[in-house]
Amino acid sequence: MSVTSSGVPPKDRAQEGILWYIKSEGLRGGDRLMSERELAEMIGVSRTALRAAITQLISTHVLESRQGSGTYVLPSKPINIFQETYNYSDAVRRAGREPGSRLEYARLIEADEELAGRTCLAVGAPLFEMRRIRFADDEPVSIETAYVNYAICAGIESHDFATESLYDVLAAEYGVHVGHGRERISIARATAEEALLLQVEEGSPVYFERALECQSDGLPVEYLKAVILPSRYRFASNGCENGSRPKGVKSTWLTW
Known part of the structure; x- marks a missing residue:
């Protein structure tokens, strides 16, 4: 597992970056994320690390992937x-x-x-x-x-x-x-x-x-x-x- 100079694994940094992006942009359930290329560039991670973070957030029901459409934010859970x-x-x-x-x-x-x-x-x-x-x-x-x-x-x-x-x-x-x-x-x-x-x-x-x-x-x-x-x-x-x-x-x- 690779680690950045700050000691944070790229996948974890990507996950934190996605959550920051969702919060800062005020995205709500049903809103679509920007493309993987744009999101990876904005956060400053590789697309491999970004995809691993997205997979993790899908497994915890924060995001969902829609075939041929993109990645979307799920509604917040009570x-x-x-x-x-x-x-x-x-x-x-x-x-x-x-x-x-x-x-x-x-x-x-x-x-x-x-x-x-x-x-x-x-x-x-x-x-x-x-x-x-x-x-x-x-x-x-x-x-x-x-x-x-x-x-x-x-x-x-x-x-x-x-x-x-x-x-x-x-x-x-x-x-x-x-x-x-x-x-x-x-x-x-x-x-x-x-x-x-x-x-x-x-x-x-x-x-x-x-x-x-x-x-x-x-x-x-x-x-x-x-x-x-x-x-x-x-x-x-x-x-x-x-x-x-x-x-x-x-x-x-x-x-x-």
Whole structure:
């Protein structure tokens, strides 16, 4: 592997140059990059290094190559920062995109042994179960199944969560606010049903997330299961304690 005099490998310098070009020119999802020759000359790298950088950025879903047309910028992916209170719609808007959701079902159930263990509630405890498909600019991003502690929000099933926000309803109608939570992320493969809902091929890699959200006093509020497309969503840590943000750093600190 060749290295420049500054100690930065040409491929890495090319990648940094492409990201700088996208940001400085204000390119957005769907915009086309200049030709490889022009871009290599502007950044000051060989076309070989540039192509390697483009390949890497395609693999991380920053760019896409269209046969016979060129290389294009993909829309920014929403990001979930672990330490901050999760709000899907806010994450999508911060990425400059429009959030949306489709309600698959909403119903009252009783906790079986598994759900009782996951929610830290008793077997038979009432739960409000809701499944939604989450979108960004009409593109499916995730399948979320929420189990809400019904004891703290009786009557919540009367709300229309095809249009309303769960956390907004909990706060406004019941005075319930999430104070902290625990999340676990693993890698899985999309089942036939999940692939159909997410509009991808069966067996496509997905994130599988489990999260338990609680009030500041530790009372369970929501247990969440989510199947998420890594090509359309990101996770990160800001290095702070749960529920806090680094001072002086905006939510856009991770752009790609």
